[in-house]
Amino acid sequence: MKTINKYLQDIKIDGLSAKLLSYSAMATAFVVSGPDANAQCTGESAMIGESIGLDIDGDGVDDVLIRAGNTSYLLGATTQTTPIGNVASVGTVQVTTMATAMFTATNIPGFPYNGCYLFSLGTGALAGPATLIIPSFTATATAIATGVVNYTNAFYQTNLTTNINVNYAFVTAAGANQIVGLSATGSGVCTLIDSASGVSGTGTSSLVGYSATIFYNSIRGVLGGVQYDFPSVSATATDVATFAYGPAPSCTTTMGGIAPGIQFTISTIATATLTPVPDVTNAGPYLLAGPASYQNTAMLSNNPVTQVAVQFESGGETYNGWVSLTYGADGSVTCSGSGYQQCSIETATTAGSAAASCIAVGEATSLSAACIPPVINPELSDPCACGNPNNILEDPNEDPNDVTASVAFFAEIVTIDVPVGGTVVGVTDAGNTGIFDASGAPSNAVFTNNGDTNGDGFEEWTADFFHAPDVGYTLTVSVDIDGVITELSIENSCPQCIDISNIPTVGEWGLIMLGLLMSITAIVGIRQRREEEVTA
Numbered sequence: 001m002k003t004i005n006k007y008l009q010d011i012k013i014d015g016l017s018a019k020l021l022s023y024s025a026m027a028t029a030f031v032v033s034g035p036d037a038n039a040q041c042t043g044e045s046a047m048i049g050e051s052i053g054l055d056i057d058g059d060g061v062d063d064v065l066i067r068a069g070n071t072s073y074l075l076g077a078t079t080q081t082t083p084i085g086n087v088a089s090v091g092t093v094q095v096t097t098m099a100t101a102m103f104t105a106t107n108i109p110g111f112p113y114n115g116c117y118l119f120s121l122g123t124g125a126l127a128g129p130a131t132l133i134i135p136s137f138t139a140t141a142t143a144i145a146t147g148v149v150n151y152t153n154a155f156y157q158t159n160l161t162t163n164i165n166v167n168y169a170f171v172t173a174a175g176a177n178q179i180v181g182l183s184a185t186g187s188g189v190c191t192l193i194d195s196a197s198g199v200s201g202t203g204t205s206s207l208v209g210y211s212a213t214i215f216y217n218s219i220r221g222v223l224g225g226v227q228y229d230f231p232s233v234s235a236t237a238t239d240v241a242t243f244a245y246g247p248a249p250s251c252t253t254t255m256g257g258i259a260p261g262i263q264f265t266i267s268t269i270a271t272a273t274l275t276p277v278p279d280v281t282n283a284g285p286y287l288l289a290g291p292a293s294y295q296n297t298a299m300l301s302n303n304p305v306t307q308v309a310v311q312f313e314s315g316g317e318t319y320n321g322w323v324s325l326t327y328g329a330d331g332s333v334t335c336s337g338s339g340y341q342q343c344s345i346e347t348a349t350t351a352g353s354a355a356a357s358c359i360a361v362g363e364a365t366s367l368s369a370a371c372i373p374p375v376i377n378p379e380l381s382d383p384c385a386c387g388n389p390n391n392i393l394e395d396p397n398e399d400p401n402d403v404t405a406s407v408a409f410f411a412e413i414v415t416i417d418v419p420v421g422g423t424v425v426g427v428t429d430a431g432n433t434g435i436f437d438a439s440g441a442p443s444n445a446v447f448t449n450n451g452d453t454n455g456d457g458f459e460e461w462t463a464d465f466f467h468a469p470d471v472g473y474t475l476t477v478s479v480d481i482d483g484v485i486t487e488l489s490i491e492n493s494c495p496q497c498i499d500i501s502n503i504p505t506v507g508e509w510g511l512i513m514l515g516l517l518m519s520i521t522a523i524v525g526i527r528q529r530r531e532e533e534v535t536a
Helices: 026-033 345-350 508-535
Strands: 051-054 064-103 106-109 111-113 116-120 125-128 131-134 137-173 178-182 205-229 235-245 264-274 280-302 307-314 317-327 333-340 377-380 407-419 425-433 458-467 473-481 484-492
Touching (some): 064 235, 137 307, 377 484, 407 473, 407 484
Parallel strands (some): 137 264
Antiparallel strands (some): 064 137, 111 116, 116 125, 137 235, 317 333, 377 407, 407 458, 425 473
């Protein structure tokens, strides 16, 4: 059997991958290992304050955005009070009054007597210098009333504030794309969003995670009224200031009761009196003690989204994919993996299986088999066979098994091998030239499904027809498998069979004579060579 070269002319599927797939099954390996199959965002991170685009399919267009941020705000503020009541004798307080007595400076001259000077200061005659100099001096008295301090209607007051500092990360669909945030792998993207052409669904942004520090601040003090309890009696104080003079140098010996020198003391007295101080009560409230500050902290974190189902556009078609994200303790968000189904929704729908465009979150990038055009093998059974009893001969009286008989139309059987498994399969003649029926009238190739007769996984679709020698035929076959149409071009031309009886041949006697002549020629040549050797 001879396999005909086939040309996949028009595979009626569109899409990013289909442009490669139309070149037969070998394109499958190319598509799966091509640049877009390995498009990954692994390791791309957004730190706080940054926004990073992720390209799932490697077409240079961001499909998903990740961003990280920070914020701080006041959660709440309250004031609490706790009664204490009256608190006695927490301290003392003083009220004072002052009084002064002053001695004015003076100079007192003495009376000369027998070479001395005498003074009379009320203490008897004294002898001293010519002039007695007495400076000024002061006595100061301070009367003090000490009161007891009591707190009245005292209470604790605590001001509480709660502040929070939050690091957070979001994932957002780029453009009109759609996303759904997930906590784990395994979910199907199509069931989460939809499987219709064009990006549509619910959810354009998801919180990836957050880490928060809560600050509990408190300021506490004692407030209340103040009472001053003073004694009900007066307070008196006395102060004595004294000036001592002497002894002065003596000028004579004692005589007549006169002392030999001056030695005396002068004093002044100050007395201060404080009348009873009335008790005082101030209701306040006043800050009696404190304030004291305290702070406690608490940490909160959550990472609700680790996977993101994505439906995105590329090249005018819609694809399903996913992104895996890691939220860091520092508030960053990192892409740890991605994948997508290379079979677009539009291509899968045209192929009759929209589900072929789906992918499970966490599944590696792949191309659905439904989007790969099947390998279709056209074959011819014994083409150009002279002596084929099914050929139509120019002379009907000749033996149809005679390989030298001239052929009017060669019998042709075309077999198309179609993979088993399609639910709707059709193989039809999409156009031909040079195809005839048994009567020699122009005809079409009609294909019949004979099933998988040899168990090779292909159904054999065959068509019988005739074509003229030296002219041949061309045939376009349309193979429809679940809506995916593949067109094959087949052509063949056979030369006319040759009648070998018309070729001149040598008879038996002619062969004998030819043999004798060749023998004679050989003998003569041998003898001549020997004679030449003897002569030499």
